[in-house]
Amino acid sequence: MELINNYPFYISRIEELRKKYSAEVGGSSTAQYGVESVMPKAQGGSSDPVYNEILRRVKMDKELSRLESKARYIQNRWDRITDERMAIIFNLRLSGMTYLKIAEEVDISAQRVYQVMQDVCLLLTD
Structure with a gap:
């Protein structure tokens, strides 16, 4: 029942993530320069902006796959x-x-x- 009740949300979220994903795949990260490049960095995490961007996109891709799987579960059973x-x-x-x-x-x-x-x-x- 939860899958059916949340189906409209899944579909709208999938559309939203696909738009973001396609817009960002062609984009590139801007390297820091000037004052920001010499400022101290936070400890405990990666300071590589490219790596952090890759991690963010991987999370977005996982969420997109999870939502698509839930929507496909319902769509594959409509004929029943x-x-x-x-x-x-x-x-x-x-x-x-x-x-x-x-x-x-x-x-x-x-x-x-x-x-x-x-x-x-x-x-x-x-």
Whole structure:
């Protein structure tokens, strides 16, 4: 249920990270010069800005892979939902609608929407 509820966040975050990642891959780091180059550096960490930038990009890449994996888990199981009403409710939830809004849209109770989503979760589970 958590994967389905967070799906809109995963998709928007993936889009955001891909934009940042593609914009930064072509960029380069600016070396320090002037007063900043002779100032004392913090102890305990690497003072190499290129290395630190690589570490930051590796973290961003790991987060992107993790989110893509979660989104792909749901996307690879869409075909398991064969009931039309269940598919409509599922797609509305993936679009980010709340249970209450879905209930108004489909003209059923919010409790029934929750029950349908529980059934969807059972279908999507391996």
